[in-house]
Amino acid sequence: MSTTPEQKDSNAAGSTGSRELPSAFITPIAFGTILQPLNSSMIAVALVGIRSSFDAGSSVTWLVSALYLATAVSAPAMGRIADVFGARRASLAGFALVGLASVAAPFAPDIPLLVVCRVLIGIGTAAQYPCGVAMVRRAADELRAKPGNALATLAVCSQVSVALGPTLGGLLVGGLGWPGVFWINVPLALVGAAVMLRWGPADPPLERTGRAAALLRVDPVGMLLFTVALTALMFWLLSLAGSVRWWWLVIAVPAGAATAWWSLRREEPFLDMRLLGHRSLSLTYLRTIVTYTAFYCVFYGIPQWLEEARDLGPVGAGLVMLPIPLVGVLSTILSNRLHRTRSPWASLVIGSAALCAGGLLLLVPDADTPIPLLLVIAGVLGLPNGFNNMGNQRAMYAVAPAEHVGAASGLYRTSQYVGANLAAAVLVLSLGATPTDPGLHLMGLAVTAIAAFLLVTALLGGARARRG
Template identity: 70%
Template sequence: MAKPAAEPELPGGFVTPIAFGTILQPLNSSMIAVALVGIRAYFDAGTSVTWLVSALYLATAVAAPAMGRIADVLGPRRTSLAGIVLVGAASAVAPFAPNMATLVVCRIMIGIGTAAQYPCGVAMIRRAADRLRSRPTNALAALAICSQVTAALGPTLGGLLVGGFGWAGVFWINVPLALLSAVVIMRWGPADPATRNRSRGRLKALMRVDPVGMLLFAIAVTALMFWLLSLAATPAWWWLAIGIPAVALTAWWGMRARDPFLDMRLLARRGLSFTYGRTIVTYTAFYCIFYGLPQWLEETRGLGPVGAGLVVLPIAAVGAVSTLLAARLQRTHGSRATLIVGTAALCLGGLLLVLPGVDSPIPLLLVISALLGLPNGFNNIGNQGAMYAVAPAARMGAASGLYRTSQYVGANLAAALLALVMGAHVVDAGLHRMGLAIAIIAAALLAASVVGLLRRRPA
């Protein structure tokens, strides 16, 4: 009996406009790292400058599932365009901010706008793949490259922009990028399903977004994220007094509401909830590398922001290649095998961070940086593919938004972990402790993936 023909991949011309907009969030999350010193001096801001980092993550963690839910009911293309417009407008205002508070508000608006792009992209891919009976593997790989790999490229680009245009350069770059993204998605992006009465149909659809559930979720996530941020200094346990009841109310509402924003039946799917938990842990390790290594390169190794950005550049380059290899592996062996390779590489990368010292030559640092890029593609493709496989098509926007939120919870856990193992000043011993922590995290993830593969094999 002849084997059925394999489903084709989505056309590249279809995927490119979807993936292009997703570069905005990772770039904005990472470029700011090399602009903080200049912003602190310009506004005489002191430690309040760190809110430029925290505000974006908080806004994105809350807005990603919200924008994904809006995309599910209003259409991902419309929602993506609205987010792009918000990014461009806030970025054009930011360089003229009169004070730090205004600049933080601009970062929040940028966070909300960029939060729409990934869940909208996944939702568009799912709709197209179902309609064309195509495989989404290459399309999801494109999203992975544009998100995680672009984040690794951010410090390098940010260093060049700050060197040429000052701190405002990391905001100015968003204006042409947002304009280009809007043109690309309007010209080539897949259209949303038409509604008979556009104004009445969209208003009716907005009523299905569940504003009560969205508000409860926003309160819960904000309180928990503030608590996580406080772990880096003096833990503010009282945030849990707000966060835990808000989580309980969000779950209660999600079970009672007719069409809830956070569908608890979705989280009851063991594969999906397990994927979110694994993503949180994976990104804790990733962001430790992402923030910890450049700090060590600047403070202890003596490289400036441009030099540190160039040394970590191989993380992005190798990450792009590993994403393509991971897509091929997932296509033939599935997400579990892809995650085993990624976590094994992450464990090795953590152990390699025990080697560098203050006198380490640049070539050695470049080799270690390149090897640290290897697990990025495999872990991102594996977790992303696992989420895509178990999330229902009608809720793909909300499910992928929660996947994004999981990443930012990991980012805040990483900030707390870095404060614990590195302290106020990043010396060699702190870098080595960070490497060991990453290796332990990766070993636990590897064990969980291997056990899951062995349990699945008899079935």
């Protein structure tokens, strides 16, 4: 029987040992990964206070979009920096940036400067996931250990923190006002940096004479071209919800072409198009974009409907949504166990099928639906998260070249936030300005269609792997 490229890459991924990485190693890495999901969701409950404090209008929505844009652009950049300078060094620099920006944010005199602080927080938090995956990969290779528990822990931390963000944010805003969602980052960044310094795996030594050369290896020109291309693309995606601004696409396409041209000319480019030319890796990014489009539709769309159409208020809506992260943690654990004997395709098939079922269930609720039924629907919608997240994450880890795993995992994070911006457009087109029962049902149909596409691709991928 011949060996497929995916199997070859998986065999090279370092999971050759019989033991898992020790928990003392995983803890400092996992702690940092909670910062980005928390900051993406806590801000939702602070927007009303910020709008009132600055007498601002719709401009406060940039506090949400700015973080997504900064994360989408900077995640692969920080991953590349981690590959060149060392993952722990890049992680510590990210903690420092988050702490400094969070101290300054409550004193911002206007919305634009507050947005700048959010951008800096986005850059700092974006460093933690690609740095974490790079440290896991290096340790797994050196210790000949399995990365399963480490990757599962990263997935659980991400899901739990993004789901609990609004609850924590509500408590902070209630006690400290809107600055509370920024103040909380200061102790978290300090603790994260201290834990990383104490227990984080040390980077290889960096020769002093080689730092300038190492900086050039990061490829600042390629980074700039990629930033322009992706930022323009994200602005275009955000405009799909209203008046489409095609001129952003006019900027994005040539900037993307210039990024590819520059990448193919350099031996060590920031964004290696030869890496994207790896079919399995590119398909993983595509699946991730589509998966997170559905995820963010559910995560942001249902609470709006619960608050306004079902009239539960923010506290009631948050409690009804609680089964999603709880079941998501359980499905992550089950998916991790499944990966011990099966390929990532098994998790992706289960996750896609569960998402399809959840999307169909969204056709049922109306303004009079009893709470127990809503809790059941939320539980079903939590089931696909762990399986899809772990499946895509494992697939990326298996096929990414070891020397570029930081950049590859950064692009994986970018894919998630491209999906988030696509979800914003889907929500406006389906729910409109005021969520209604028909709007929720239309969103459910969109989620079902996305899940059906993911299920077909997962079944085909699994069949292709078995034939190989």
